[in-house]
Amino acid sequence: MTTIPRRSTSQLMPSLNIAPSSQGPLRGITVVELGHSVAAPYAGQVLADLGARVIKVENPQAGDYARGWGPPYWGGAATIFTALNRGKESVTVDFSVAEEAARLRKLIVDEADAVIQNLRPNLLSKFGLGAEDLMSLKPSLIWCDIGAFGSVGPMKEKPGYDPLVQASAGIMSITGEADRPPVRVGVSIVDMGTALWAVIGLLAALVGRRGDGAGRNIGTSLYETGVAWMTVPLAGYLATGELRKPQGSGSAEIVPYQVFATATGAVMIAAGNDRLFAKLVAALGIADLADNAELRTNAGRVKHRDLVINTIMAVLADRPLEDVCAALDHAGVPNSPLLDVAGVADSEQTKALGMLTPCAEDTLPLVGTPITFDGVRYRSDSKAPGLGQHNPDHWPAGISAPAD
Structure with a gap:
């Protein structure tokens, strides 16, 4: 991460x-x-x-x-x-x-x-x-x-x-x-x-x-x-009777739609439709993958999941994370570096949205x-209260006194 x-x-x-x-x-x-x-x-x-x-x-x-x-x-x-x-x-x-x-x-x-x-x-x-x-x-x-x-x-x-x-x-x-x-x-x-x-x-x-x-x-x-x-998983099971296995960071229904390792970090790639898949493989220099008739549709890619995933993994293994994200951004392919908690806390996007603010x-x-x-x-601008902090004076004597 x-x-x-x-x-x-x-x-x-x-x-x-x-x-x-x-x-x-x-x-x-x-x-x-x-x-x-x-x-x-x-x-x-x-x-x-x-x-x-x-x-x-x-x-x-x-x-x-x-x-x-x-x-x-x-x-x-x-x-x-x-x-x-x-x-x-x-x-x-x-x-x-x-x-x-x-x-x-x-x-x-x-x-x-x-x-x-x-x-x-x-x-x-x-x-x-x-x-x-x-x-x-x-x-x-x-x-x-x-x-x-x-x-x-x-x-x-x-x-x-x-x-x-x-x-x-x-x-x-x-x-x-x-x-x-x-x-x-x-x-x-x-x-x-x-x-x-x-x-x-x-x-x-x-x-x-x-x-x-x-x-x-x-x-x-x-x-x-x-x-x-x-x-979604229940709908898939009730339609087919198939119990799909966990997919790690991926999706049972969409390929490629998971985290990939690069030379300097990990990136989540979400090529959620056929058009995005074509853009992805072109950006990564493996456009011939899109020429495979069986891989032109998401259904085919799900069927041949290992081929698609392993090919992308091999291409990304030696490329720096920053270069991969820049290439995918330029191509319009949804992607995100995999951040840990510290990364989210310090993210410029988190800051811009005002999602982290002290009371x-x-x-x-x-x-x-x-x-x-x-x-x-x-x-709200007030921090979490102490136990009984707002007990009014008229409450019964059995109620604890306000916290300091």
């Missing part, structure tokens, strides 16, 4: 216009997040960046589990927590204390437009804080339930984490290289994808409520998200929400 030399954080100033979340399209909306780990917190952070007031409710003993998922740590909490909880308020509630549960119930009924939760199934109902309890008191409330394996079926009570669903939804079976052990996608793609479905459902419910004034009980789960990520009272650059409105990226 290619690493771009380190720059100071002062050099990561964005070219895109960044605006405070207080000006965002969801200003005036209040969301209560009864969540932990990744899925609900990421959904809450997206909503906070878009302008919603997000009140994060945590256990007074230890708070969100992710606070302890380190090292590394930043400001007393694991960086995974710091990265997923920007722009929120933190209050602590012990559900088992009737007075505290009652105050949380009142907060939701009086102030919340929506609730996002990913706690254990039926846990909140034990304390009169479930969807039916609260929506009966406030029919306009939008409730978003993020589950593990869905609300019905034989696995509905089973606890779930991202890697469990990567395994059970088939994602691991198509990730990695053929005839080698299964590989997990290196980021929490199921958790974060589920968070986005939750946000989509919540936004749709907000639009619907403008018409009829009614709330909605939205449901999504890690397993449903995992199966949704498998849309106002902090120095750690954090990834912004990947959406703009009229060329403006909204993001």
Whole structure:
């Protein structure tokens, strides 16, 4: 992988216009997040960046589990927590204390437009804080339930984490290289994808409520998200009955569409159609490959995958990465050097888009929400809260004091 030399954080100033979340399209909306780990917190952070007031409710003993998922740590909490909880308020509630549960119930009924939760199934109902309890008191409330394996079926009570669903939804079976052990996608793609479905459902419910004034009980789960990520592989299997092996960096359906080694680094080449394949082989000086009638179509190239891949590998092995990328750019062939995490952090494209920006009272650059409105990226300017930092004075004595 290619690493771009380190720059100071002062050099990561964005070219895109960044605006405070207080000006965002969801200003005036209040969301209560009864969540932990990744899925609900990421959904809450997206909503906070878009302008919603997000009140994060945590256990007074230890708070969100992710606070302890380190090292590394930043400001007393694991960086995974710091990265997923920007722009929120933190209050602590012990559900088992009737007075505290009652105050949380009142907060939701009086102030919340929506609730996002990913706690254990039926846990909140034990304390009169479930969807039916609260929506009966406030029919306009939008409730978003993020589950593990869905609300019905034989696995509905089973606890779930991202890697469990990567395994059970088939994602691991198509990730990695053929005839080698299964590989997990290196980021929490199921958790974060589920968070986005939750946000989509919540936004749709907000639009619907403008018409009829009614709330909605939205449901999504890690397993449903995992199966949704498998849309294309499942379609291929159900059409043919064929179980395709993992393709490493490549694609089962498109050739050439993978990473190739050069003399000084690796490059991803995506020749996604016949025209691009012709441009690719011409740029690499192997135009005779395109003269082979069996290789003129993608179907033929998939059939003769080894011939195509091995020929390109041999041509690129002794050429510098920079020369390869320049030749492919000139020919109009989609390509990208393979960057590591440091390379992405220091990329001029990352900088231009303003994707890494520290909060106002902090120095750690954090990834912004990947959406703009009229060329403006909204993001919350306050860092992840300390446990119970926003506990109001009138909360019960059993709730922990605000963090320093």
